[in-house]
Amino acid sequence: MEHLVRVAEEVQAALSEGRAVVALETTLVAHGFPAPSGVEVGLASEAAVRAAGAVPATIGVLDGRLVVGLTEPELHRFAPDARKLGPRDLAACAVQGAIGATTVGGTLAAAEVVGIRFMGTGGLGGVHRGFPTPPDVSADLGACARIPALIVSSGVKSLLDVGSTVEVLETLGIPVLGYRVDTLPLFYAADGGPPVSARIESPDEAARVADAHWRLGGNAILVGRAPDESLEVADLIEEIVAEAHERGIVGQAVTPFVLAALHDRSNGETRRVNRDLIVANAGLAAEIAVAFAAL
Numbered sequence: 001m002e003h004l005v006r007v008a009e010e011v012q013a014a015l016s017e018g019r020a021v022v023a024l025e026t027t028l029v030a031h032g033f034p035a036p037s038g039v040e041v042g043l044a045s046e047a048a049v050r051a052a053g054a055v056p057a058t059i060g061v062l063d064g065r066l067v068v069g070l071t072e073p074e075l076h077r078f079a080p081d082a083r084k085l086g087p088r089d090l091a092a093c094a095v096q097g098a099i100g101a102t103t104v105g106g107t108l109a110a111a112e113v114v115g116i117r118f119m120g121t122g123g124l125g126g127v128h129r130g131f132p133t134p135p136d137v138s139a140d141l142g143a144c145a146r147i148p149a150l151i152v153s154s155g156v157k158s159l160l161d162v163g164s165t166v167e168v169l170e171t172l173g174i175p176v177l178g179y180r181v182d183t184l185p186l187f188y189a190a191d192g193g194p195p196v197s198a199r200i201e202s203p204d205e206a207a208r209v210a211d212a213h214w215r216l217g218g219n220a221i222l223v224g225r226a227p228d229e230s231l232e233v234a235d236l237i238e239e240i241v242a243e244a245h246e247r248g249i250v251g252q253a254v255t256p257f258v259l260a261a262l263h264d265r266s267n268g269e270t271r272r273v274n275r276d277l278i279v280a281n282a283g284l285a286a287e288i289a290v291a292f293a294a295l
């Protein structure tokens, strides 16, 4: 395996000792923010994980290997021309020696290989608006269906069809827990989302639900944490998604296009809220991982 996967020493030590580790993705570093601000978001997320007492493991494909626990200089190599890697893309990227930024799904697939159970991100991928034209459903959902891990996010990215995504999450047996909220946060906006499957009040409660869910044979669990500052950008999203459609932007290019246009047209407001919620979600994932390690 060693020629294919490199685990940072600190991450390996924590895993072998049963200490808390939180996986972080690189898609948002390379494609979620205009360069070079993605690197700042990644480093701030790592700092939030550490502040909560856990070890961060930022994941990506580099120099022919899947790397679990990227160093800071390595993180700088995740530029916009990096490949975007869902679970299906890890192998080809490693074999071909390309640089690959992992999505939530790609990160979960890597986390499973090394035994990491917790991750933090901004918003989960899901069913794109207009389904079935195009029939675009994020591979994040497929990964959640088969991998036992807890993901903290501010819900599903609201540029998607959130209602349909939540229906699919139910179909796949994925609990949608609200962290001190009754409805799933809508990414930039705190309120107005669909009801969660259960509300939890503390990291300890989240950890105990995760433990029970995994003992009962379940796989992924989504924990929705509301953004601290809520932005109302539903109309802007609608406009930009329609524009992407008209311009024939499809597949993996849709999400980065919409996020970038939103950042531009909100004068950076969505970028700020997106950044802050990603960092806070990483911190909460770490608090839950620490509580889990103490069970």
Ligand code: PSU
Pocket: 025, 027, 028, 031, 032, 033, 102, 103, 104, 105, 121, 122, 123, 124, 125, 126, 137, 138, 139, 140, 157, 251, 252, 253, 254, 255, 259, 274, 278
């Ligand atoms: N959340 C963010 N910014 C992002 C993403 C999530 O705040 O850039 C990324 C994640 O990596 C997620 C991906 O897995 O978008 C989903 O892309 P797609 O819809 O193409 O599957």
Ligand code: MN
Pocket: 136, 137, 138, 139, 251, 252
């Ligand atoms: Mn897609």
